[in-house]
Amino acid sequence: MKTIREINEKIKKGDAVVVTAEEMIEIVEEMGPKGAAKEVDVVTTGTFGAMCSSGVFLNFGHSDPPIKMMRTYLNGVEAYSGLAAVDAYLGAAQPNSDDDIDINYGGAHVIEDLVAGKEVRLVAEGYTTDCYPRKRVSTTITLEDLNQAIMVNPRNSYQTYPAATNSREEKIYTYMGTLLPEYSNINYSGAGQLNPLQNDYNRERKTYNTIGIGTKIFLGGGIGYIIGEGTQHNPEKAFGTLMVKGDLKTMSTKFLRAGTMPNYGCTLYVGVGVPIPVLNEEVAKACAVRDEDIQVPILDFGVPRRDRPVVAKTNYKELRKGEVTIEIYDNELKRWVEKTVKTASVSSYKKSREVAEELKRWILNGDFTLSEPVAPLGRGSCKPMKAEAKLVRDILSRPPIVARPNISIEEAARILTEKNINHLPIVDEEGKLLGIVTSWDIARAVAQNIKSICEIMTRKVISSTLDEPIDVVARKMSRYDISGVPVVDSSGRVVGMVTAEDLSKLLGHRKF
């Protein structure tokens, strides 16, 4: 048994034994947890990945005449300033107010530029009062000009994170990066055996051994503190998160970097390192966690729902090898088949190592001593939002109006006018979707003297299913520039039709 005070004495004298979490694995293997606890004083951890839930509180100082800033832009990126006159919070994921720049230069990029010492354009507007008569201010600032630039990140350093793949026939763009069609890649994130929370996790008690409120850490190349459990903290399921703060003025672009996930959004890559005091055997044992001990589910991001299906379960060791074999259902062969899929990391293991190494160096040099936490992390909560999902099945009312491909153009025209519709799904004898004919197709048939339905119908039909949320249908219509989608059941039979009109009635409903 050791105390943090004793360890700090050793650090000051230059006698402390400090190792990284990677090095600790072998030490525990050789000496056992008891021996390792005796030998090692501090284990340094590190992670470096995209952490969207990051941002900075800024105080600009008062202008003359003074202004109460209500809308604040830094290089075109809005910072929230519904606070006191010259305070603002700049979020990493905020896109640029200029649509042409959008996610290519957002909040994270402003933060990186500030840290790099670059000049940033500040434009702010407010309402005028007797004490704040100024309406608008426009100037150039650097990090040095700010009174405070305090990074406060509500959720950083996820203990672990599910990997992502895509079952759809099209490429999709997600916060886990670009996912190729038909399970062609698996993207994952996380430092695994180097992750701070992973190395401090007490698997029996489902709590953290040493980390608490007030733990002094490495944050973005500077010194920071853990100020509590992060949002969506879920220690029960080994999905802990951290809320951290630190002084942006001490950070470096080596460990704080802006990025853009293509067609998704901008984000901040943050380096977080936590020193773990090896107080006893239990702490040492937790620090021996290896990549292969950490289970990672692979989720299908092709399903645009909150609860994405688990395709397979793997671990960080397998993921880091570069490929994983999963079982997927082949719809044509009608059986499960094995597929070897390439894996790619969207966080950096190399940088995570650098964080742990840097923190180790600081402690060995006597520049960084450990702090005594004032309270443990809270229990957290990670439950879903109370919001109803409206599904296609909820809005389908009438039975489907469909036709066979052997009807004439005139007959098709009659059905459309009599039923007052614009879309006519064409089906085979079992009611399965073959194509679709719209009123525009009929017009074209008349103009070009075409006689058969087969010649005018669209065969590659964008369709929907009963369990699809209507928001997803709306996105499909907008994306493919179409005004209606047939709804099919699992066997491909048409069970209804959703049109742009149906959706506009739903979404544009008025109270008065």
Place this chain on the structure above:
Amino acid sequence: MKKRIYYWVHEEYRDKPIIAKVILETKVLINILVAKMKPQESFLILELSGSEEQIEKALNMLKKYGEYEDIPKTIEKNKERCIDCGACIVHCPVNAISREEDFTIVFNEKECIGCKNCVKICPLKAIEVCEI
């Protein structure tokens, strides 16, 4: 030996089986890495495999029907910006990007065909590829 080239077919030969002809006459193996047929031009990226003599013969033939250019140094990693995550690796169609033991991401210029898949997906905008 192997040689990779950019190849533009002259307009009048666009509908002719030139690549097949070159293969049959020179016995050189040709792998078509990229083919873009547009009204204004047809552009290919070819990989020729054979003896030095065969490749020279093939290049001379190709010159008759179009223009070729050696593929310049195309890909470059901006070491300042790259964080060595490796998100790009799977997006390379010719395995020109790989990861070393210490998790450093390395680019093999010789293999790169300049498709820019990696450039498009890189969150850090750390990859530069020459314009074709």
